[in-house]
Amino acid sequence: MIADNKEQYFNVALATGIVLFAFDLEHLHILLTRKKEEPFKGAWVIPSRYVKADESLEENVKVLLKNTIGHEDVYLEQLNAFAKVYRNPIGRVVNIPFYGLMQLTEKEFKNAEKNNCKWIKYHDVPDMAFDHNEIIDYAKERLKRRVKRRPVGFNSLPKEFTLNQLQTLYEQALNKTFDKRNFRKKIFNSQLLVDTGKTIITSQGKESKLYKFDMERYEKMSLKGYDFLF
Amino acid sequence: MIADNKEQYFNVALATGIVLFAFDLEHLHILLTRKKEEPFKGAWVIPSRYVKADESLEENVKVLLKNTIGHEDVYLEQLNAFAKVYRNPIGRVVNIPFYGLMQLTEKEFKNAEKNNCKWIKYHDVPDMAFDHNEIIDYAKERLKRRVKRRPVGFNSLPKEFTLNQLQTLYEQALNKTFDKRNFRKKIFNSQLLVDTGKTIITSQGKESKLYKFDMERYEKMSLKGYDFLF
DNA sequence: GCAAAAGTGTTCGTCTTACACCCATGC
């Protein structure tokens, strides 16, 4: 079947997109940009890029990251392909988006501005071009599930963080609030946090204990069938 | 960027594949077929099909189902795209596989044979062409997670089924055994099963109660934030 | 009569949830 008319099938273009979530210790953000060319010139989109013939999806996404935030040090996960026939007016473009999770610091904030991108608050996503709102909604759902079921949240915190920062992150991602005492109990019970013995002075001038995530321990526990659950 | 040399990007082919899981009330099976053409003529593959220019992925998968088991009454879910540059020697073919879950009866068994397909036991998957083993492993992982966290298993049972059949399904999919009393307690606690009042004579000649899944109730509970968990 | 399958309760420990106050700091 394919041998007869190979050409008829090789007429699809591939792109990746990145729904980049970043936490600045207070709010979750998503990185958006505006389209520089037709179609939908000027409209909000997630950073996207056509995949070259000999380029893997991951390589492509990493170029996207370099071009927007200036580095590629981000937790990444592939999402479902968006492949509707008429999603792009110039032809059949299949977008295989990823979601990323990272810490938002001054550096990424400035780099984004420089590269014509903007960090939008998680709950304030505007109307976007193509099916990009759908992609973001899907990525948010995925993030929620992951935060609930795997300790991915730590990818958006500094190596050492306070429990209040961790709780804020969970509350933002899951869009609900937790009782402070119960939150701490649950996290400590999981035995995935290590007390660094250090403290930090938070923005309110209070002293607060610093913890770090014990990745090694998590991996060992995972192998034995442990399931992180929040 | 794209306007200048549009052609250079529109040279990818799209295919879907289906990892079809089916339960005959005793064992889980996966549907495989053998390649009829080069490359890898004669090798085991999952049923796959090129996507036509104006065809959605879902339409394409449904044709696949029609061509193999003779109908399209299957629970479907899209998996991650498999897009490695050199996964197919004839060009860059991106496979966007789905997994499906259904009940295996005589009908599907015969239709598969007629269509050059074979139902292989879940734990006996042979070496396959392309990256199809990888796809199956990925689909199995997804199935495990789904069975644990959503009541998808009911898609592979008849409308009315016994608790032992349900338990067997869970044991096969998750590759472990459960205590019968605890299993029943857990399932009844979830309040998702309705006693039909009927019984059936099983293959061992014993009478066994029939239950059905209360989809409406599940949907209501889901909306209120209920999470099925096994 | 014995092998195989359907069905059934209790106990113990752990986890979840609800709930309130003290202390230090910045202003």
Add this chain to the structure above:
DNA sequence: GCATGGGTGTAAGACGAACACTTTTGC
């Protein structure tokens, strides 16, 4: 001095895990 945020304990209920026997049937 007061508003803000960091930090802490207890009690009640729900849930999970471990565990054994009775009954019926086919052979």
